[in-house]
Amino acid sequence: MIAKRQKRRSTCPINASLEVVGDRWSLLIVRDLMFAGARAYKDFLSSEEGIATNILASRLVKLQESGIVTSERDPQDGRGVIYRLTAKGVELAPVLLELSRWGTRFEEGEPPGGILQAWETNPQAFLAEIRKQLLDVPRSTG
Amino acid sequence: MIAKRQKRRSTCPINASLEVVGDRWSLLIVRDLMFAGARAYKDFLSSEEGIATNILASRLVKLQESGIVTSERDPQDGRGVIYRLTAKGVELAPVLLELSRWGTRFEEGEPPGGILQAWETNPQAFLAEIRKQLLDVPRSTG
DNA sequence: CAGGATCCGTTTCGATACTG
DNA sequence: CAGTATCGAAACGGATCCTG
Numbered sequence: 001m002i003a004k005r006q007k008r009r010s011t012c013p014i015n016a017s018l019e020v021v022g023d024r025w026s027l028l029i030v031r032d033l034m035f036a037g038a039r040a041y042k043d044f045l046s047s048e049e050g051i052a053t054n055i056l057a058s059r060l061v062k063l064q065e066s067g068i069v070t071s072e073r074d075p076q077d078g079r080g081v082i083y084r085l086t087a088k089g090v091e092l093a094p095v096l097l098e099l100s101r102w103g104t105r106f107e108e109g110e111p112p113g114g115i116l117q118a119w120e121t122n123p124q125a126f127l128a129e130i131r132k133q134l135l136d137v138p139r140s141t142g
Numbered sequence: 143m144i145a146k147r148q149k150r151r152s153t154c155p156i157n158a159s160l161e162v163v164g165d166r167w168s169l170l171i172v173r174d175l176m177f178a179g180a181r182a183y184k185d186f187l188s189s190e191e192g193i194a195t196n197i198l199a200s201r202l203v204k205l206q207e208s209g210i211v212t213s214e215r216d217p218q219d220g221r222g223v224i225y226r227l228t229a230k231g232v233e234l235a236p237v238l239l240e241l242s243r244w245g246t247r248f249e250e251g252e253p254p255g256g257i258l259q260a261w262e263t264n265p266q267a268f269l270a271e272i273r274k275q276l277l278d279v280p281r282s283t284g
Numbered sequence: 285c286a287g288g289a290t291c292c293g294t295t296t297c298g299a300t301a302c303t304g
Numbered sequence: 305c306a307g308t309a310t311c312g313a314a315a316c317g318g319a320t321c322c323t324g
Contacts, residue, residue, distance in 0.1 A: 011252045013245030014173050014238055015191060020249060024164045024297090031156050041306050049157060052298045057307055067248070079305060088248045094240040096156060102237055103155030106209075106230045107162060110153045166316090183287050194317045199288055221286055221324070 020066045021092070025051055025059050027099070030068065030092050033085045034134065035112060040080055068092070090134050093127060162208045163234070167193055167201050169241070172210065172234050175227045176276065177254060182222055210234070232276050235269060 021027050032038035032047050044056050051059075060083065063069040068089035074080035097119045103109045104116060118126045163169050170190055174180035186198050193201075202225065205211040210231035216222035239261045245251045246258060260268045 011250070012173075013242045013249065013251030013253055015170060015245075016249035016251040017241045017245035018166060018169060022164075022166050022169070024160060027160060027164070028157060031154075052300085053307065054300095054309085055298065058297095060307095077305085081306065091244060091247065095237065095244055098236040098240050099159045100155045102233060103157075103159035105233065107155065107158035108153070109155030109158040111155055192317095194319095195288065196290080196318090197316065200315095202288095219286085223287065 017095075020062075020068070021095075023059075025055060026063060027092070027096060029056070029059055029063060030085065030089060031096055033069070033083060033089070034093060034096065034130065035115065039082050039084065040074075041083075063089070085134055087131075087135060090131055093130050094123070097126075159237075162210070163237075165201075167197060168205060168210075169234070169238060171198070171201055171205060172227065172231060173238055175211070175225065175231070176235060176238065176272065177257065181224050181226065182216075183225075205231075227276055229273075229277060232273055235272050236265070 021030070028048055028051070029038075029044055032044055036043070036047055038044055038047060041056070041060075044051060044060075045053065060069060060071070064071060066088075067086055069083055070086055071081050071083050074082050097116070100109075100111055101116055101119070104111050118129075163172070170193070171180075171186055174186055174190060178185070180186055183198070183202075186193060186202075187195065202211060202213070206213060208230075209228055211225055212228055213223050213225050216224050239258065242251075242253055243258055243261070246253050260271075
């Protein structure tokens with residue numbers, strides 16, 4: 001057991017988080033899953049800012065290893081793969097929303113319609129909504 | 143006018159934010175400035191997870207270019223440099239705190255004493271406190 | 285001695301071509 | 305459609321050197 005090569009035994013949760021999602025692409029993938037309805041590999045490629053296929057593949061693997069994303073065969077398609085956020089992944093919503101809020105205030109960028117307002121008005125309710133939407137639709141059972 | 147080479151004309155604020163702080167080190171530097179009382183170059187080196195000097199220097203430049211950090215000579219020391227967060231940098235607090243909260247819940251890491259609790263209990267008040275502490279101490283002017 | 289630049293080997297990224 | 309293989313470019317990281 002080699003315990004996966006930790007850098008320095010840091011006990012800071014910020015650093016722990018950044019070890020998982022602290023790169024240029026991971027949170028964009030989570031964003032697409034959370035707000036853009038992305039489910040298939042090609043969705044990530046077409047959306048966003050043009051991530052390279054190898055980078056996308058490696059990030060998806062890493063996100064799965066981190067327990068943020070799951071993947072499964074599309075029961076309808078057979079050759080397609082469906083990616084979905086885990087509960088752990090869904091709970092990144094506050095991070096994404098605060099990042100979005102900050103970007104809207106200080107950098108360029110238009111927020112997706114109404115989302116930020118809903119978040120600022122009633123975070124708890126909005127979070128509950130997101131959880132419901134993303135976790136209760138595992139395979140059209142809802 | 144070349145407008146600084148934007149990748150793809152993205153209007154997503156999350157992406158805009160990640161272009162500035164979406165790397166392994168930037169938010170750790172902001173964290174040190176915000177919660178660990180770091181002000182000098184050596185503070186960042188000693189703290190944290192052992193950032194290399196060249197990386198630290200380049201990140202500090204980038205953070206200054208992004209308007210998140212300022213630097214000035216230490217009036218007491220003369221040879222020392224004091225780094226400080228701008229208002230824009232201080233407003234990254236919610237991002238850091240949500241990142242910290244997520245890390246505490248799902249990754250390893252102990253939160254710094256009481257901070258997360260204060261944040262969860264009353265975000266507005268806690269933010270106001272942070273703003274006051276970090277922005278009202280520019281040079282002991284009061 | 286603090287702040288930071290330079291050199292250099294290693295790792296990661298990223299674009300494209302290609303495969304099942 | 306969903307990925308690998310390849311390969312050049314960039315970033316990282318450590319050590320050392322420079323500057324005031």
